[in-house]
Amino acid sequence: MTADGTRVVRGGDEPVVPGTPLRPSPVFAAPYHLGEDPLAADFYARPGHPTLRVLERAVGDLDGGDCLVFATGMAAISAAVLSVVRAGDRVVVPSDGYYQTRALAAADLTRFGVVVEQVPTLEIADVAARGDLDGAAFVLLETPSNPQLDVCDIAAVAAATQATGAVLAVDNTTATPLGQRPLELGADLALAADTKALTGHSDLLMGHVSTARTDRGRELHTRLKGWRDRTGNGPGAFDAWLAHRSLSTLDLRLTRQAQTAAAVAELLAAHPAATGVRWPGRVADPSYPIASRQMRRMNGVVSATLADEAAVHALVRHSDLWLAATSFGGVHSTVDRRAQWGGDAVPAGFVRFSCGIEDTDDLVADLGAALDALV
Known part of the structure; x- marks a missing residue:
């Protein structure tokens, strides 16, 4: 594997074609020419577009998974939860994590009949070790937590969720994929608000979810992609291009x-x-x-x-x-x-x-x- 500095600069690049730019300009949303099979190529920008795909390849490579990019970090978190859970399911979220994530859980998940439990970041590994995650459908970690910077043992929690069948998602916003690779530690989903350090120039909104390259991960990826297509939570071409440009540094x-x-x-x-x-x-x-x-x-x-x-x-x-x-x-x-x-x-x-x-x-x-x- 090449080093981090090389991967962030070259990630997502297409094969070299003489006479073309090193980093192509964004392909904007516009009517697409349709062939005999319109679904065989780009036909509309909402489900995906060329500029988005190269960004997703780059970020997915950093995460060690298959990436889907969303319009904001909260859109990514919402998609991760809502594409998995249904009424009656139990969801565990960090009580000391990003406050809007907790607000989503308290105001919206509960409205849809989801049972929400909040556990401090420093306690979640002990809760998992005691078997208290049994019956949970979805567990969200945020490590290091925002804003108090507590750290949770991802591998320990992953061992518990793998045993019970719960989906484990890790909010990796503070660490970024260069600082931490949750999928390698056993998580099903690695997600982040890329508005923050991943793009790092404070000039765009973006989020992503990467799924593990396993049968379960591919099934989750299909669910997430369907959710993004139906809800229209993908970014536009210019933001995708700007994020890919920013990733280089x-x-x-x-x-x-x-x-x-x-x-x-x-x-x-x-x-x-x-x-x-x-x-x-x-x-x-x-x-x-x-x-x-x-x-x-x-x-x-x-x-x-x-x-x-x-x-x-x-x-x-x-x-x-x-x-x-x-x-x-x-x-x-x-x-x-x-x-x-x-x-x-x-x-x-x-x-x-x-x-x-x-x-x-x-x-x-x-x-x-x-x-x-x-x-």
């Missing part, structure tokens, strides 16, 4: 972001203005033992708690390089006070730091000066 971006995250985590841990520092790549982090075994490389997101809401606002005012924004994984370094959204059980001063690709020393110096202004 993933290896470089993650390398710089993780380098900065390591320095930021140490700075925060040593500073009196911050408490509760979390980054799974830090040896002192409670998730480090599992993360160091399970993850191929670390992520660029760090969390910590400042004194209160006012302290977070003051941090942003005193910083030149750390910007207030709620997305993460992009090339700009950002801070997000998560309590302002009301979906996470975190203190008012809890902050998610997303490390960009600016110079590490500049970012650390700027954040250090802003922290010093708080004490």
Whole structure:
């Protein structure tokens, strides 16, 4: 297998044809010429189009599975759940994962007669070991979790779901396929909000689901493809092209972001203005033992708690390089006070730091000066 840096640049490429561009322009939605058998070729952009297929080949190769791309991360998660479960089924979701996923479960899955159980990320492996996942139809993990960065043992949970027949899906948004490959650890589905680190430039919305290359995975892929076709949750050609272009720099971006995250985590841990520092790549982090075994490389997101809401606002005012924004994984370094959204059980001063690709020393110096202004 070629290295990550080569795969993100060359993934999805067609065979070389002299006189054509290295990365073709997007094939836009338009009427397609129909032959005698219209279903034998592209006939309409909603079920798929050439630009989307090359992106799916590239992302699927990174995941080690067969990929379907969706218009947003939430569209991908919705498709993963709703293409599998039916009324009366039991679904297990992380109680500390992305709050909109929990809102989907509480507001919509329950409305359709699905039984929803929420379990903290740090407890789900123990729940699985006790056999308490028996009877579940669908289990969703999010690891590292957003925003608290707890890590779950995917392989341990996969062993339990394989024994009971439940579909195991892993939200891999924070790690990306370069940081973690859930399908290799036994998951049936690997999914992500590609709006974040995978595309990494904060200029598009996208999500994907990759299925394992097994008989079960192929059956799930067929269900997911049918769901996307019927609901119209696929991306347009330009967004697909933009995502494929952005994918080329993933290896470089993650390398710089993780380098900065390591320095930021140490700075925060040593500073009196911050408490509760979390980054799974830090040896002192409670998730480090599992993360160091399970993850191929670390992520660029760090969390910590400042004194209160006012302290977070003051941090942003005193910083030149750390910007207030709620997305993460992009090339700009950002801070997000998560309590302002009301979906996470975190203190008012809890902050998610997303490390960009600016110079590490500049970012650390700027954040250090802003922290010093708080004490």
